Amino acid sequence: MKNDREGDHHDTLGAVGELDALKRIFPRLPSAAAELIGPGDDAAVLAAPDKRMVITTDMMIHGPDFRLAWSSPYDLGWKAAATNLSDVAAMGAVPTGLVVAIAAPNDTPVSSLEALADGLRESCEALAPGSGVIGGDLSVSTVLTIVVTAFGDLEGREPILRSGAKAGDVIAVSGTLGLAAEGLRLLFDEGVVDGEPDATAAAVVAARHPDAIAAQLRPAPPIADGKAASLAGATAMLDLSDGLAIDARRIATASGVGLDLSSEAVGGRVQLDGGEDHSLLATFPESVTLPAGFRAIGRVVVGKGLLVDGLAYNERGGWDPYAGWDGAAG
Amino acid sequence: MKNDREGDHHDTLGAVGELDALKRIFPRLPSAAAELIGPGDDAAVLAAPDKRMVITTDMMIHGPDFRLAWSSPYDLGWKAAATNLSDVAAMGAVPTGLVVAIAAPNDTPVSSLEALADGLRESCEALAPGSGVIGGDLSVSTVLTIVVTAFGDLEGREPILRSGAKAGDVIAVSGTLGLAAEGLRLLFDEGVVDGEPDATAAAVVAARHPDAIAAQLRPAPPIADGKAASLAGATAMLDLSDGLAIDARRIATASGVGLDLSSEAVGGRVQLDGGEDHSLLATFPESVTLPAGFRAIGRVVVGKGLLVDGLAYNERGGWDPYAGWDGAAG
Known part of the structure; x- marks a missing residue:
């Protein structure tokens, strides 16, 4: 988030201050249909007609989670919403609201925060219509940090946990496998100059491989398929964040069963090990007709x-933010 | 959060990894009575018997919000919970749950994160019994960052907003005025060596002024008085975070009235301008007997x-994180 106009600091976060920055950001945020009291008081109030609320939180940190040379502020807003909406969907719930906490360097242009808000809005509108931002916090840090907490409504259904898979169930997935990891590999291979992430190189690779790069930078997980899976009788479900192999093992462990995948249905190693797809992995009784969007990949x-x-299959694969982080590369 | 045992990196976050660190932290966290599904799945599920949920979020960033030379990890956990619980209380709600996102440097000892969890637990137990941590996220950053999102139950009552004060109402406060700011002033005046925050100097000043330092580092806001104010018929309420003068103006603006404070009841400038008390400022109809804990300070x-x-009274006072931050002092 460099300031394009060198020397003109009038519209940075540090110059305009927290309150005026918020005044410019608020109008760009999506409003939530379930919002009863919105931003501006000590707390927001969100409707929970089901008497239960699904709640998830996830941080995005500059360095381990994204590079500003590759991700635009718009991309960051889009992805921060999408990944959290996906965790709500993976419980079989319908996303209703988000709160967003952002800490940004003092010299961040307010226009970058506006673009981030645009990404949050368009992500909510495209992936989970009716959901929106009901509150948040804005602070200063030398490391750009975005923390989203997302909420969902179970609409009277039971939450779909990782622990309900039963022998004989069909394993099915909705969404891409390995495409986001392919995008990340392309960025690391071709989006760098002298070992440093580079915006121009990234633009070239994005033009050549638009689907893979979009899957990495602006994922579009199948949010509505979470509710569809629940209605169809899914016995277990999760959001594929760390890769199919690692996440399938999580269902196996929680459910006390084995998950047997078909290599032909899955594809190859990148589909098995690649993370960040935010696709939905679910198990269904054999008698169920899989909901639209899901395809069978095992038993x-x-x-x-x-x-x-x-x-x-005992290969490890996967992603640990500590193991994977090179603090030197920005 | 320096590692005391130089050269022994076996128990740092970077060495043990995210999952093993979480395994050590989880058992120390308080459990929430309203928790239906806790940590370990894609999302948590929290009971919302009232069909509405009060939601607030607040970040604490190393540098603008705290100094590690002054605040222990335990203090940080305590304060992160307390300040968010207070925002829930200021709506007239009873806190039920928290989610906690922490980003810490790779070389942070896991024992520091355990101490932070202890602070979260003891703060919840002391200030809002029954509330607890239902989920969270752990990541790596060069800047220690703690983000709490807190939830509350309105128990069928209407939320107490800033906009309901009426001419003739009594203005009342529960909790300290200016004491947290006095603690911060003492730390800046006497808790430094050669202009840098210093742990030994801070310990000396804490021994001399235990109440003021505790108010700053481990605030104990009157959480239960939020519900009491609501039951008594409070017309407006907020959490005193930026100082009485600034926050009283917020009620005045939102309600379209004037707030006339008694200098004798308030005390002096530090009581008027000092921030971070997290006391509750409320207005009540004249006919109401003030609930225990509240004292009248104006009309x-x-x-x-x-x-x-x-x-x-047009003095500005108050706290903007951008204006107040000296990035050089750690």
Whole structure:
């Protein structure tokens, strides 16, 4: 978020202050249909007609989670909303609201925060119509940090946990497998100059591989399919954030079963190990007609852990923010 | 959060990784009576028997919001919970749950995160029994960042907003005025060596002025008095975070009235301008017997803005995180 107009600091966060920055950001944020009291008081009030509220939170930190040379402020707003909406959907709930806490460097142009708000709005509108931002906090930090907490309505249904898969169930996925990881690999391979993330190089690779780069920078997870899976009788479900192999093992462990994937249906290694798809992985009783959007990729079996074509699959794969972070590369 | 055992990096966040760190932190967190589904799935589920949920979020950033030489990890956990619980109380609600997102440097000892969890737990237990942590996120950043989102139950009552004060109402406060600011002044005056925050100097000043330092580092806002004020018929209420003068003006503006404070009841300038008390400022109809904990400090009048002893008070005072931050001092 560099200031394009060198020397003109009049519209930076530090110059205009928190309150005036908020005044410019608020009108760009999406409003939530379930909002009873919005921003401006000590707290917001959100409708919870079901008498329960689904709640999830996720941080995005400059360095381990994104590079400003690759992600525009708009992209960051879009992704911060999308990844949290997906965690709500993975419970079988319908997203209703978000609160957004942002800490940004003093020299951040307010226009960058406006673009971030635009990304939040268009993500909510495209992926979970009716959801919106009901509150937040804005502060200063040398490290750009975006924290979204998202809320959802179960509409009277039971939440779909990781622990309900049963031997004989069909394993199915809605959304892409490995595409976001392919986008990240392309950025690391071709979006750098002298080992540093580079905006021009990233633009070139984005023009060549628009789907993969979009999947990484502006993911469009199938939010509505979370409710559809719940209505169809899904026995377990989660959001694919760390990769199919790691996340399928989580269902296996929580449910006390084995998950046997078909290599033909899955594809290859990048589909199995690539993270950040934010697709929905679910299990359904064999008798169920899979809801539109889902495709079968395997079968739940008696046993434990992950199998591929009936053989135990023990590769690790996956993403730990500490292991994966190179603090030097910005 | 320096590592005491130089060279022993086995128990830092970077060495043990996110998942193992979480395994050590989770058992120390308070559980919430209203928790239906806790940490470990894509999202948590919190009971909302009232069909509405009060929601607030607040960030604490190393530098603008705290100094590690002055605040222990325990203090940070305590204060992060307390300040958010207070925003819930200021709506007249009872706090039920928190989600906590923490980003910490790679070399942070896991024991520091355990101490932070202890602070969160003891703060919830002391200030809002029954409330607890239902979920969160842990990530890595060069800047220690703590983001709490807190939830509350209105128990069938209407939320107490800033906009309901009426001419003739009594203005009352529950909690300290200016004590947290006095603590911060003492730390800046006497808790530094060569202009840098210093732990030993801070310990000396804390021993001399335990109440003021505790008010700053481990505030104990009167959480239960929020519900009591609501039951008694409060017409407006807020959490005193930026100082009595600034926050009283907020009620005046939102309600379209004047707030006339008694200088004798308030005390002096530090009581009027000092921030971070997290006391509750409320207005009540004249006919109401003030709930225990509240004391009268003035009267709502026809007019606008803030008055003291009947005269307009236009001093600014207060706290803007951008204006107040010296990035060099750690």
